[in-house]
Amino acid sequence: MVLAFFILFYVYSLQLQPAAALWPKFICVTGMALSAANIVISGVKWQKERDQATVFPLNSGQIKRGIILAFIAALWIFAIPRVGFLSSSMLFTGITILIFEPVKDKKHIVRDIIATIFFSVFLFAMFSLLGIRFPRGILI
Incomplete structure (x- = not known):
């Protein structure tokens, strides 16, 4: 897969x-x-x-997680031309991290949101350094 x-x-x-x-x-x-x-x-x-x-x-839990990831990836691909690469990547990275977080308390959720923002800013900076422009969406 x-x-x-x-x-x-x-x-x-x-x-x-x-x-x-x-x-x-x-x-x-x-x-x-x-x-x-x-x-x-x-x-x-x-x-x-x-x-x-x-x-x-494979057990049923592994199959379920694989289906969820495939669905999230499909939604992300669908969202890129509509809301842009950076916005959709930040949104779907956050969704993925929050769905698969084993401990859902305030401390872990805040950590996951910070990790998502850091990951998105890092991607943006890396692409900018390489001179690559993000695909922009219709809405942005």
């Missing part, structure tokens, strides 16, 4: 200008290589433990 995610974003990055596509392509190629390596390693492990493994190695 992660490999498919990186392949999808690599295909989308082909539509960008060559200078703007350099960093996303690098991230996608690195992610594809690591995901492929993980698939191979998991396959080898599963083959060794095949006699002890169940028919379907």
Whole structure:
């Protein structure tokens, strides 16, 4: 699933200008290589433990989290052209962090919101340093 995610974003990055596509392509190629390596390693492990493994190695919690992440990623991709890259990234990073936070008390939620803001500002600064402009949305 992660490999498919990186392949999808690599295909989308082909539509960008060559200078703007350099960093996303690098991230996608690195992610594809690591995901492929993980698939191979998991396959080898599963083959060794095949006699002890169940028919379907994922439990219902893992499947549920995967579906939630796929849905959030789809909503994020849908939101980018409407509200812009920075706004949608900040919103959906925050949503993802808050959904998967195991301890939902005030201290952890504040920490997650600060982490989301820091992550978004870091992305903005990194892209600005590279001279890459964020896709702007219709509403912004």
